[in-house]
Amino acid sequence: MPTKVEGWKDELYGNEIRENLMEFAEEGWEAIPEDEHDAWFERFKWWGLYHQRSGQESYFMMRIGTPNGVIKPGQLEVIGEVARDYAQGPADNPEFGPAVCDWTTRQSIQLHWIKLEDIPEIFEKLEAVGLSTQQACGDSWRNIVGCPVAGKDKHEHVDAWPVAEELHETFKGNDDYSNLPRKWKVAITGCDEGCGQGDINDLAFEPAEKHGEVGFNVRVGGGLSRKEARLARDIDVWVPADQAADVAHGMSALFREYGDREDRFNARIKFLMDEWGPEKMRQVLQDEFVDFELETAGEDMRDKYTYNSGGQTGHNDHVGIHEQPDGKYYVGLNVLVGRMGAEDTLELAELADEYGSGEVRLTQRQNVIILDVPEEDLEDLKSEPLLEDYSPNPSPFMRGSIACTGTEYCSLSIVETKNRQVRYARWLKENVELPADHEDFHIHLSGCTASCAQPQIADVSLRGMKTRKDGEPVEALDIGLGGGLGEDPRFADWVEMRVPADEVPGAIRNLVNSFKQLRGGGETFRDFVEARDEETLADLVEPEETDYDDPYMHNTKMTWYPYAEDDDMQSSPAPTNGQGEPIESDD
Amino acid sequence: MTTDVHQLDDGAWISVNDSRQVNVSDLWLLAETDFCGCEMADFLAEGFVEVGVDHPNIEARVAGQCIACGESGVTNWLTVGRVVDPDSGEFYGVVHESVHFPGKHAGDSELK
Ligand code: HEM
Ligand code: SF4
Numbered sequence: 001m002p003t004k005v006e007g008w009k010d011e012l013y014g015n016e017i018r019e020n021l022m023e024f025a026e027e028g029w030e031a032i033p034e035d036e037h038d039a040w041f042e043r044f045k046w047w048g049l050y051h052q053r054s055g056q057e058s059y060f061m062m063r064i065g066t067p068n069g070v071i072k073p074g075q076l077e078v079i080g081e082v083a084r085d086y087a088q089g090p091a092d093n094p095e096f097g098p099a100v101c102d103w104t105t106r107q108s109i110q111l112h113w114i115k116l117e118d119i120p121e122i123f124e125k126l127e128a129v130g131l132s133t134q135q136a137c138g139d140s141w142r143n144i145v146g147c148p149v150a151g152k153d154k155h156e157h158v159d160a161w162p163v164a165e166e167l168h169e170t171f172k173g174n175d176d177y178s179n180l181p182r183k184w185k186v187a188i189t190g191c192d193e194g195c196g197q198g199d200i201n202d203l204a205f206e207p208a209e210k211h212g213e214v215g216f217n218v219r220v221g222g223g224l225s226r227k228e229a230r231l232a233r234d235i236d237v238w239v240p241a242d243q244a245a246d247v248a249h250g251m252s253a254l255f256r257e258y259g260d261r262e263d264r265f266n267a268r269i270k271f272l273m274d275e276w277g278p279e280k281m282r283q284v285l286q287d288e289f290v291d292f293e294l295e296t297a298g299e300d301m302r303d304k305y306t307y308n309s310g311g312q313t314g315h316n317d318h319v320g321i322h323e324q325p326d327g328k329y330y331v332g333l334n335v336l337v338g339r340m341g342a343e344d345t346l347e348l349a350e351l352a353d354e355y356g357s358g359e360v361r362l363t364q365r366q367n368v369i370i371l372d373v374p375e376e377d378l379e380d381l382k383s384e385p386l387l388e389d390y391s392p393n394p395s396p397f398m399r400g401s402i403a404c405t406g407t408e409y410c411s412l413s414i415v416e417t418k419n420r421q422v423r424y425a426r427w428l429k430e431n432v433e434l435p436a437d438h439e440d441f442h443i444h445l446s447g448c449t450a451s452c453a454q455p456q457i458a459d460v461s462l463r464g465m466k467t468r469k470d471g472e473p474v475e476a477l478d479i480g481l482g483g484g485l486g487e488d489p490r491f492a493d494w495v496e497m498r499v500p501a502d503e504v505p506g507a508i509r510n511l512v513n514s515f516k517q518l519r520g521g522g523e524t525f526r527d528f529v530e531a532r533d534e535e536t537l538a539d540l541v542e543p544e545e546t547d548y549d550d551p552y553m554h555n556t557k558m559t560w561y562p563y564a565e566d567d568d569m570q571s572s573p574a575p576t577n578g579q580g581e582p583i584e585s586d587d
Numbered sequence: 588m589t590t591d592v593h594q595l596d597d598g599a600w601i602s603v604n605d606s607r608q609v610n611v612s613d614l615w616l617l618a619e620t621d622f623c624g625c626e627m628a629d630f631l632a633e634g635f636v637e638v639g640v641d642h643p644n645i646e647a648r649v650a651g652q653c654i655a656c657g658e659s660g661v662t663n664w665l666t667v668g669r670v671v672d673p674d675s676g677e678f679y680g681v682v683h684e685s686v687h688f689p690g691k692h693a694g695d696s697e698l699k
């Protein structure tokens with residue numbers, strides 16, 4: 001039996017939803033019939049709108065998909081203005097203030113506290129500069145990710161940006177693929193550093209050479225969600241750049257036809273890959289979904305991959321100042337946990353215009369890059385006040401931090417994430433010293449097993465849990481170690497479970513100290529973990545209370561907003577009308 | 588009116604008559620379970636796998652973990668609340684901190 005969600009999608013899905021969305025927005029929140037809430041909220045996702053968690057009814061998270069993280073000149077200013085004018089909720093976040101932009105791990109932008117009534121105006125502003133929320137969520141082709149410095153990097157073999165842009169234009173709003181069994185995530189890499197993160201996407205194009213031509217090898221079936229992390233598998237196919245779109249058509253049509261619509265938990269293509277294996281996947285693609293002979297895989301460049309490889313060389317991220325092939329520079333700025341206030345975003349837009357071409361890129365490590373800065377202007381840019389908070393040369397604990405949305409807005413979450421990770425990073429910076437040869441040390445915090453912060457590919461992986469401390473339930477984290485990408489990607493080993501959240505910084509300090517004592521000459525953290533079994537590693541973690549103070553130990557999910565002065569669920573102003581005033585409920 | 592139950596957002600919610608009623612991330616005390624070796628499982632709900640109605644009970648099978656022993660898996664059918672009067676559709680949630688007895692059946696189940 002198809003699921004309820006499939007039933008709603010059969011009735012109405014894809015581009016058409018927009019018309020209803022606009023009607024509801026004109027009439028206001030209360031126009032959505034109460035017994036149709038679930039169906040409409042499911043459909044609105046396709047237009048990038050996710051209804052926020054309980055206590056925040058009538059407010060939406062809005063995701064803007066920026067393919068390959070490319071924000072073209074003129075766009076960032078509009079994003080900042082929309083955040084400033086429409087993304088302010090009934091209470092402010094104490095770390096970040098009112099109205100923020102979140103740069104996400106899939107090179108998208110998230111705004112919160114969006115009111116239904118404001119959506120037509122917001123869409124108009126975004127679309128006027130070529131931005132869109134279409135297919136940012138829902139069962140569709142999601143935002144395409146890739147190497148954030150595509151076209152601007154000296155290590156590049158194919159400029160993957162035109163390919164990403166072609167796929168984006170082909171598959172956004174394309175009715176043939178608008179109703180897939182589940183989300184469809186695609187990554188394109190053009191450089192030999194491997195920063196497209198193809199291994200954790202449903203469909204990955206990676207640079208490879210055949211007949212003296214650099215095109216792409218194809219991998220299928222990666223993903224991190226639930227406790228079912230998978231690496232994408234090699235299906236032994238090479239395509240030249242100008243045929244990438246044909247293979248993408250074929251693979252997403254295959255998913256549309258064969259993906260499991262009876263069970264949403266089994267729907268992602270990684271599960272079909274489990275069932276079929278790469279040989280059958282290739283065969284079905286060849287027989288039913290492409291009309292040319294597929295080539296076998298070319299010679300890949302994975303042995304050169306440095307991105308998140310744990311090797312402490314090359315690109316572990318894109319923070320810092322790097323020369324472009326044209327002699328100008330790109331300047332990667334660290335945004336702690338990917339969150340930037342609206343005013344700072346506007347300031348960043350100004351700097352990008354003043355010093356560079358106005359183009360900005362988002363990375364898959366929740367950071368931003370200013371492009372095209374002439375060498376002679378670098379010093380002035382570096383002394384801009386904004387770069388004190390968003391540094392091109394931050395502490396490894398600041399640059400390595402990633403956190404998902406968590407209990408602030410997300411229904412699935414178990415723990416508070418972003419503000420906690422900010423406090424962790426600051427404490428670690430003051431209290432822990434990494435060995436001098438470790439510039440990169442990634443700590444990723446996800447509030448639940450959906451893994452939006454990609455914890456499985458971090459040096460230290462943190463995942464939301466609960467435990468009891470003196471009998472009382474408190475927020476806790478599972479701790480994993482040694483994950484990362486590179487030639488041989490590796491998911492973290494979960495070594496210490498249900499550590500009370502206030503003992504995690506102490507645990508990381510003790511671990512780093514043991515690592516410094518016990519490592520062999522030049523041994524990297526990743527190698528250190530790989531060489532030891534889970535029991536040995538668990539002994540090195542040693543959770544411990546320190547002077548780190550955690551204000552979020554209580555059940556933050558039980559509040560309407562964890563940082564409100566009166567955070568009691570009953571005190572929530574939601575749902576509200578178009579002016580943000582509480583709507584009287586009739587019961 | 589028949590009682591309409593489904594799980595939403597990847598199992599984050601149980602929705603009863605289009606109103607989000609039961610959320611993940613709470614702790615439930617489960618007795619007499621073969622879920623884990625504990626006498627009383629201290630169960631963290633992480634996702635609703637299956638939901639159903641066995642009038643007047645709203646039931647669910649829940650994925651999660653016993654935070655006392657660390658065992659994870661999916662529970663038997665657990666009563667998460669009641670709709671006593673299907674005409675009004677009013678939902679009464681159970682107190683999850685009290686002790687619950689997961690059992691065999693929900694009459695009318697809605698898979699995912
Ligand atoms: C308002 C609530 C939510 C917020 C703010 C939120 C936030 C995010 C963010 C920032 C990402 C990064 C991905 C991107 O840019 O495309 C993400 C991805 C993801 N979200 Fe959510 N999320 C929310 C609710 C949910 C819910 C309810 C689910 C379950 C249906 C979910 C499941 C996921 C999964 C599985 C990923 C991708 C992880 C991966 O495989 O790479 N999220 N979410
Ligand atoms: S990892 Fe879980 S808690 Fe965090 S944003 Fe994703 S769904 Fe929400």
Ligand SMILES: [Zn+2]
Nearest residue numbers: 623625653656
């Ligand atoms: Zn137990």
